[in-house]
Amino acid sequence: YERGLASGVDLKYAREQYSGYAKVYGIIDRDGEDSFGDEREDIEADEYRGMVMARHKQLLPADWQLQLELYYYCDENFLEQFFPGEFYAGKERETLAYAKKQQDHWAFTALVQARLLRFEAQTESLPDLGFHLIGYPLLDGLLTVFSESHVGMKRFLDARGGPLESSRWMPRADSRGELDAALHAGPVNLTPYATGRVSWWDDYPSGGKTCRLLGQVGLRANTHLWRVYDDVNSRTWNLHRLRHVVTPEVVAFLGDTRTEPTKLFPMEED
Secondary structure, eight states, X not given: OTTSOEEEEEEEEEOSSEEEEEEEEEEEOSSOEEOOSTTSOSEEOOSEEEEEEEEEEEEETTTEEEEEEXXXXXXXXXXXXXXXXXHHHSOOOOEEEEEEEEETTEEEEEEXXXXXXXXXXEEEEEEEEEEEEEEEEETTTTEEEEEXXXXXXXXXXXXXXXXXXXXXXXXXXXEEEEEEEOEEETTEEEEEEEEEEEEEESOOTTSSOXXXXXXXXXXXXXXXXXXXXXXXXXTTTTEEEEEEEEOOEEEEEEEEESSOGGGSOOOSOO
16 A cells, blocks of 8 residues: 555355444554645654454344444544545444344334544443334324333543533433324325423533423424426436426424533433
8 A cells, every 4th residue: 555554354244144244454554644635734643553343233032133333443533544435424433232122113222332432422321221112003093102212321421632521420311202193184294293301311511410301392294296207218327217206394393491402411413
């Protein structure tokens, strides 16, 4: 390689009950510098650099699924320099064990999560237990219930030199429920809904404990517009006619919470 001796292994495997892939890569970097445009030039880099990534998914008895992930790389610029596609568009780089049992409208999950990358802001879980209710019908399908609840030990770790502070290990509980009604007005689909959420943290940035309540009512509306183009023909793209579909959607809601997001540790993206 133009920057030095490099080697790596890509591994992919698949069987009836399990599948996965892994990547191990290393380089003796003679340049000792990374550059990412005019604003980020000549960034000092180590001589010995590398990464280890592995993801495994397995089907277990009694409708259980197990997912294992390991992700480590040596410095914060390594992935952007050598694997930019993975850096910009890849899945979040996590180390975890995740188990799920799903039947009909419900699912139970268990997550153990550790941060190996000190330069990325991430949450650790030891463990986090969840229960999900997805699209459960009431009143012969007139109403639909969704809910998601979590309880567990959590810790938020900010990136090295990041703007936030890290939390201590703490118990945390979070529960969100939503009730939807499916209505129709001609070609327009209308979904009035009501949702509530209660979350409790045993630690927050200014210290102590806090509980957040959130309530919201709203209306979602959408419809489908389409047109068929009969004159589209392309042997190159294997096209014969083309259907173009547009789905405009409008959401209006009223909600309230007494706790600002800046006063909480961001355990999840939402």
